[in-house]
Amino acid sequence: MLRTKVFNLLARNGPSRLMSTATKLTTVEVNDKTGIATLTMCRPPVNGLNLELLKDLSTSIGEIESNKSRGLILTSSNATIFSAGLDILEMYKPEKERIRAFWTQLQEVWLALYGSSVPTAAAINGHSPAGGCLLATSCEYRVMLPKFTIGLNETQLGIVAPKWFMASFLSVLPQRQAERALNQGRMFTTEEALQIGLIDETASSKEEAVEKCAAFIGTFAKVNPLARSLTKQQFRAADLQQLENERQDDLEKFLFFVNQPAVQKGLGIYLEGLKKKSKK
Amino acid sequence: MLRTKVFNLLARNGPSRLMSTATKLTTVEVNDKTGIATLTMCRPPVNGLNLELLKDLSTSIGEIESNKSRGLILTSSNATIFSAGLDILEMYKPEKERIRAFWTQLQEVWLALYGSSVPTAAAINGHSPAGGCLLATSCEYRVMLPKFTIGLNETQLGIVAPKWFMASFLSVLPQRQAERALNQGRMFTTEEALQIGLIDETASSKEEAVEKCAAFIGTFAKVNPLARSLTKQQFRAADLQQLENERQDDLEKFLFFVNQPAVQKGLGIYLEGLKKKSKK
Amino acid sequence: MLRTKVFNLLARNGPSRLMSTATKLTTVEVNDKTGIATLTMCRPPVNGLNLELLKDLSTSIGEIESNKSRGLILTSSNATIFSAGLDILEMYKPEKERIRAFWTQLQEVWLALYGSSVPTAAAINGHSPAGGCLLATSCEYRVMLPKFTIGLNETQLGIVAPKWFMASFLSVLPQRQAERALNQGRMFTTEEALQIGLIDETASSKEEAVEKCAAFIGTFAKVNPLARSLTKQQFRAADLQQLENERQDDLEKFLFFVNQPAVQKGLGIYLEGLKKKSKK
Numbered sequence: 001m002l003r004t005k006v007f008n009l010l011a012r013n014g015p016s017r018l019m020s021t022a023t024k025l026t027t028v029e030v031n032d033k034t035g036i037a038t039l040t041m042c043r044p045p046v047n048g049l050n051l052e053l054l055k056d057l058s059t060s061i062g063e064i065e066s067n068k069s070r071g072l073i074l075t076s077s078n079a080t081i082f083s084a085g086l087d088i089l090e091m092y093k094p095e096k097e098r099i100r101a102f103w104t105q106l107q108e109v110w111l112a113l114y115g116s117s118v119p120t121a122a123a124i125n126g127h128s129p130a131g132g133c134l135l136a137t138s139c140e141y142r143v144m145l146p147k148f149t150i151g152l153n154e155t156q157l158g159i160v161a162p163k164w165f166m167a168s169f170l171s172v173l174p175q176r177q178a179e180r181a182l183n184q185g186r187m188f189t190t191e192e193a194l195q196i197g198l199i200d201e202t203a204s205s206k207e208e209a210v211e212k213c214a215a216f217i218g219t220f221a222k223v224n225p226l227a228r229s230l231t232k233q234q235f236r237a238a239d240l241q242q243l244e245n246e247r248q249d250d251l252e253k254f255l256f257f258v259n260q261p262a263v264q265k266g267l268g269i270y271l272e273g274l275k276k277k278s279k280k
Numbered sequence: 281m282l283r284t285k286v287f288n289l290l291a292r293n294g295p296s297r298l299m300s301t302a303t304k305l306t307t308v309e310v311n312d313k314t315g316i317a318t319l320t321m322c323r324p325p326v327n328g329l330n331l332e333l334l335k336d337l338s339t340s341i342g343e344i345e346s347n348k349s350r351g352l353i354l355t356s357s358n359a360t361i362f363s364a365g366l367d368i369l370e371m372y373k374p375e376k377e378r379i380r381a382f383w384t385q386l387q388e389v390w391l392a393l394y395g396s397s398v399p400t401a402a403a404i405n406g407h408s409p410a411g412g413c414l415l416a417t418s419c420e421y422r423v424m425l426p427k428f429t430i431g432l433n434e435t436q437l438g439i440v441a442p443k444w445f446m447a448s449f450l451s452v453l454p455q456r457q458a459e460r461a462l463n464q465g466r467m468f469t470t471e472e473a474l475q476i477g478l479i480d481e482t483a484s485s486k487e488e489a490v491e492k493c494a495a496f497i498g499t500f501a502k503v504n505p506l507a508r509s510l511t512k513q514q515f516r517a518a519d520l521q522q523l524e525n526e527r528q529d530d531l532e533k534f535l536f537f538v539n540q541p542a543v544q545k546g547l548g549i550y551l552e553g554l555k556k557k558s559k560k
Numbered sequence: 561m562l563r564t565k566v567f568n569l570l571a572r573n574g575p576s577r578l579m580s581t582a583t584k585l586t587t588v589e590v591n592d593k594t595g596i597a598t599l600t601m602c603r604p605p606v607n608g609l610n611l612e613l614l615k616d617l618s619t620s621i622g623e624i625e626s627n628k629s630r631g632l633i634l635t636s637s638n639a640t641i642f643s644a645g646l647d648i649l650e651m652y653k654p655e656k657e658r659i660r661a662f663w664t665q666l667q668e669v670w671l672a673l674y675g676s677s678v679p680t681a682a683a684i685n686g687h688s689p690a691g692g693c694l695l696a697t698s699c700e701y702r703v704m705l706p707k708f709t710i711g712l713n714e715t716q717l718g719i720v721a722p723k724w725f726m727a728s729f730l731s732v733l734p735q736r737q738a739e740r741a742l743n744q745g746r747m748f749t750t751e752e753a754l755q756i757g758l759i760d761e762t763a764s765s766k767e768e769a770v771e772k773c774a775a776f777i778g779t780f781a782k783v784n785p786l787a788r789s790l791t792k793q794q795f796r797a798a799d800l801q802q803l804e805n806e807r808q809d810d811l812e813k814f815l816f817f818v819n820q821p822a823v824q825k826g827l828g829i830y831l832e833g834l835k836k837k838s839k840k
Contacts, residue, residue: 420740421740500743500744502716503716503745504716504719506718507714507745511720514726515726515738
């Protein structure tokens with residue numbers, strides 16, 4: 001828990017301080033006026049969730065928990081991408097130990113964020129596919145900027161979103177819509193996401209999105225924090241417990257699947273496509 | 281099962297008879313024309329759910345079950361309050377045996393009402409916070425008068441609604457809305473409750489609310505009562521079974537929580553506030 | 561797996577071939593252009609689900625699975641009835657061995673259809689009560705013609721829809737609406753079904769309904785089929801597993817219930833009514 005410097009980064013909401021510089025791929029700033037922490041992912045170019053970013057996310061969520069912040073707002077330093085989801089490079093021709101650590105760390109992040117004792121909201125200031133959507137739907141509230149897309153598009157990539165991705169998705173969407181979107185690997189535009197309830201509000205700028213997230217967190221101002229936290233955790237207990245009970249199985253299932261030649265081939269083709277795109 | 285006197289209390293719906301005078305804090309009247317029983321809570325000043333009212337509710341629900349009434353309509357004798365919820369005095373500086381009996385009786389009432397074999401509806405003719413909302417959402421249908429409020433506002437009082445309160449709430453609201461409202465301890469106005477589906481209809485008077493409840497119960501007129509009852513109980517079996525399996529745990533959890541000094545302090549402050557209010 | 565003849569039955573969608581003539585109460589035609597199989601129930605007069613039709617449904621679903629069709633569209637050869645549901649004659653004064661085979665076969669059909677690895681859709685070209693509604697809600701998408709009705713009306717017939725009927729229903733409807741409709745044994749008109757989400761689209765002819773089903777199945781064109789299938793099966797795993805675990809119990813429960821004198825009497829009265837109707 002380092003609180004080293006004070007920056008005036010969110011001038012409209014009053015002074016805020018940088019809570020931690022110990023991590024490099026995330027920053028945490030606490031607004032001194034509201035007591036709300038903004039957790040920003042900053043791993044160029046697309047906030048791909050690799051082992052290091054996931055570790056930094058875990059550390060930052062832990063800091064926010066233990067510093068008893070009034071809330072957590074998750075956002076991105078990138079102007080067009082919230083998070084592109086799991087870093088495919090972690091899954092393509094993976095090194096044995098590293099891929100285990102990678103998936104275990106992803107489980108950690110979800111357990112910490114979905115089960116967080118503080119109010120959580122996502123200021124979705126860019127595209128949010130797959131793992132990006134997982135992070136957003138693990139929060140309690142979502143505000144999104146226009147002209148971006150969000151969804152669990154795993155089937156489009158030839159992979160299967162595990163049960164706990166589904167749990168987060170189902171905490172937000174009705175069963176019929178959740179299943180169909182998952183099967184289709186559907187990406188929703190901001191407008192579609194608002195319509196179906198996948199997000200709660202839209203905002204015209206990142207600043208406004210963060211403000212709307214802060215306003216949501218402000219609705220808990222008169223609520224007893226302990227009672228609130230226990231209520232949330234009891235509500236989410238079955239989902240969280242399911243992964244806790246099946247963590248090892250879930251890891252082995254993922255490893256078995258990702259190591260299938262057909263899956264490796266698919267990921268290879270996908271990466272090749274990304275390279276060509278970036279060269280253009 | 282006492283059926284002692286006949287009163288013409290619901291003239292527009294034909295004669296009705298008072299089914300029982302054995303209990304004092306509830307009355308049960310059966311409409312002779314429709315066969316529907318109206319169960320009225322009448323514990324001044326606010327239908328606070330204390331041990332005695334809960335016992336009388338259990339007895340009355342049991343009577344209605346065993347007399348094979350065509351339906352049960354739950355309402356209040358109070359002009360502005362359906363039920364103010366659990367009587368805080370049962371929880372503040374509680375006597376050891378009494379608080380155990382109190383919580384056990386609350387469990388009984390919920391198991392009997394949520395699992396009732398007859399069609400149930402609530403004519404919500406006043407405010408319905410916390411335990412009042414629990415009773416209302418344990419019924420199959422809700423008609424509410426305007427300008428009142430309803431919701432599970434436990435977190436506002438520093439307490440945690442147990443899992444079975446959540447089950448009743450989730451039987452009515454989508455998961456996203458249910459969780460958010462629970463975490464916020466949100467009270468909905470009649471209009472908001474209608475919009476979100478927490479109630480099914482509004483009515484401009486208690487009489488009209490009771491009539492609309494009776495109309496809902498009338499939709500089962502052509503349905504086989506045994507098949508209907510088995511269908512409802514199968515639908516609600518998982519929720520009911522969960523409390524049955526965890527009754528002792530649920531009781532101990534409640535006792536542990538309510539006896540925390542911080543919770544006792546919070547309840548004390550709340551009661552102090554109520555006293556000041558009533559003196560004004 | 562017999563693929564004997566080619567018929568030009570769906571001219572607008574290009575040539576299709578009859579996949580199987582081995583069964584008599586169902587036909588399977590595969591559209592050569594789209595690769596989608598249309599499974600048609602054709603047991604006059606009302607596609608009553610008796611042992612033989614259920615066996616043929618199982619065989620046809622199995623064929624479609626093993627031939628790796630791009631999708632399955634379930635429809636009826638009858639102009640006004642999709643399926644009238646379980647054939648009451650299987651349940652009225654039943655022969656011991658046959659009724660066991662009948663119910664076991666119904667379980668098979670549900671497990672195969674609800675758990676099907678290929679995309680499924682129902683072109684509901686007629687009334688679809690009870691078991692007809694079960695088949696329709698076991699598919700992933702529903703397109704229905706106007707002026708028909710659909711619903712699980714078991715309670716109207718004095719019987720109880722088992723848990724897995726409820727699971728299919730709940731995969732489509734919110735809990736509050738699903739429970740109420742089940743308890744009421746409510747039949748929805750096409751318009752009401754669209755409004756509540758029990759169906760996804762309407763169509764003015766069977767041909768258009770099949771086309772819209774094909775368009776839905778077409779949304780999976782760019783999705784990896786294996787990932788899609790595993791995603792769907794994981795999503796539906798809990799429902800499927802529950803019946804798998806309780807198959808024997810579910811059978812005994814059904815047999816016990818159906819053999820109750822009151823139930824037999826009710827079925828007798830119902831059959832008598834049907835006879836009188838058909839004589840008119």
